[in-house]
Amino acid sequence: MIVSVERxxxxxxxxxxxxxxxxxxxxxxxxxxxxxNGSGKTTTLRALLGxxxxxxxxxxxxxxxxxxxxxxxxxxxxxxxxxYRKESTLEVMTYFxxxxxxxxxxxxxxxxxxxxxxxxxDKAKTKLGSLSGGQQQKIQLGTALMGEPELLVLDEPxxxxxxxxxxxxxELINEQQQHGATVILVTHQMDEVExxxxxxxxxxxxxxxxxGPLAAVQEQYGGRRIRVRAARGIPPSSxxxxxKQDGDRYDLQPAxxxxxxxxxxxxxxxxxxxxAFESRATSMDEIFxxxxxxxxxxxxx
Numbered sequence: 094m095i096v097s098v099e100r101x102x103x104x105x106x107x108x109x110x111x112x113x114x115x116x117x118x119x120x121x122x123x124x125x126x127x128x129x130n131g132s133g134k135t136t137t138l139r140a141l142l143g144x145x146x147x148x149x150x151x152x153x154x155x156x157x158x159x160x161x162x163x164x165x166x167x168x169x170x171x172x173x174x175x176x177y178r179k180e181s182t183l184e185v186m187t188y189f190x191x192x193x194x195x196x197x198x199x200x201x202x203x204x205x206x207x208x209x210x211x212x213x214x215d216k217a218k219t220k221l222g223s224l225s226g227g228q229q230q231k232i233q234l235g236t237a238l239m240g241e242p243e244l245l246v247l248d249e250p251x252x253x254x255x256x257x258x259x260x261x262x263x264e265l266i267n268e269q270q271q272h273g274a275t276v277i278l279v280t281h282q283m284d285e286v287e288x289x290x291x292x293x294x295x296x297x298x299x300x301x302x303x304x305g306p307l308a309a310v311q312e313q314y315g316g317r318r319i320r321v322r323a324a325r326g327i328p329p330s331s332x333x334x335x336x337k338q339d340g341d342r343y344d345l346q347p348a349x350x351x352x353x354x355x356x357x358x359x360x361x362x363x364x365x366x367x368x369a370f371e372s373r374a375t376s377m378d379e380i381f382x383x384x385x386x387x388x389x390x391x392x393x394x
Contacts, residue, residue, distance in 0.1 A: 095120045095165065095244055095275045096141065101150035103136055103299075110136050111299040114150070118292075123266075123276040125286045125307070128296035129385040134279050135172060137296070138246055142169060154244060168242035172249045172279075174233050178222030182213065185221055186235055193240035207235045211261060226253035234262065238269065245269055248279045263288065283377035293377075295384055302384055308374070314383060315375040319345040319356060324366030332359050 096118035103111040111133045118124045128134050139145045141152045143159045152158065155165035177185050183204055190200035208214045211231045216224060221232065230253045237245060247266070251259045259282075266276060266289065278289060286293060286307070293310055295302040303310045318336075321327065321343045327335055332351045337344035347356055353372045360367050 094118060095155060096124075096277070097151070097153045097156075098137070098141065099151045101137065101140065101152055102148050103133070103140060103145070104148045109299065111140075114296075114299065114301060116294050116301065116304055118275060118277060120275055121270075121273060122291040123270060123278060123289045125290035125293035126277055126279050126296070127286065127293055127381070132296045133299040134296055135248060138169075138248060138277070138279070142167070142246065165244055166240055166242045168237035168239065168245045170234055170237040170245075170247045170250055172252065174229055176221055176229065176233060176236070179220060181218050182208065182221055182224065182232060183217040186232065189236040190239050195239070203239065204235070207238070211235070211265075227255060227258055230254060231258065231262075234265065238265065241272070242269075242274055245274050245276045247276065249281070250278070251280065251282055251285065259285075281381075283381055286377045295380075297384060303380075307377075310380065311374045311377070314380045315346060317347065317372055317374050318379075319347060319353070320369075320371040320373070321345060321360065321367060322369035323360070324368065325364070327360065327365050328363055330359055330363075332356055 094117045098117070099115050101111055101114045102109065114133075114137065126134055126137070136145070140147045141154065141159065154167065155163070157163065159165070159167065177188075180188075183201070186204035186207065187197070187200045190203050191197060195203060205214075205217070208217055213228060213231060216228065221229060224232070230250075234250060237247065245266070250266070251262055254262060263285065266278075270276060276289070278285070280286065290307055292306050294304045295310070303313060319333065322341055323343060324341065327343050327345070329335075331348060333345040333347050333356055335343055336346050345356070357367070357370055
């Protein structure tokens, strides 16, 4: 494993933000670190990267507490941008490349090639503060990708990006994966989680709500869903529960051990006029709404 967090707790004054949190990130995987706003994600990442001192517990990267210049190369994209807005784009990127050990000519080349890759070659001499939020986000991402990091920690990497640039960013992350990098991904875009992540942790109020392989978490929160289009109303059955109806479209939750063929045969016997039948895993959007919508309801209560 490349990351190990054991019994981590964090308090600020009388407020407990993280409570006895433990998880691991395996080398080479993409790990989704998920939660609602205020659940403790950024606090955990900052403690992992040595920016704040934990109240208790251990947080290790590569077997030891993280120190810049240590044995594990780390690239970090914070949620808040922190670049030099009065300098040109190329100057900023060259400066950060030199900080990561590039000689000046190599730093300039890396920065120039990256700006070309992300469609910002014409902004090389533009002051960073004059760029749009999405353009600044691409520059910030570039500083995280420098130096062939073994571990990439990305906190809301697609924030401020339109769909085209989100796709570009996904390609950049995928390239890092193919080169063997481990990725910790914090995002509210659940389609990104389903596309990229091997395992996930759902953090709620500083505790692990769910943790494990993506498919296992989907199974934990309902397994699969059946979407049916039927000409006539679907009657009750012990083989399924109707969870949603929108006109002639129905969402069904199968009973445990009920396979698709058995459920479809039941609908045919009921003569409901099935014209479409789709089986799919519970989406991460549905799980997120279930976990954090429930939390909001309980808080209100």
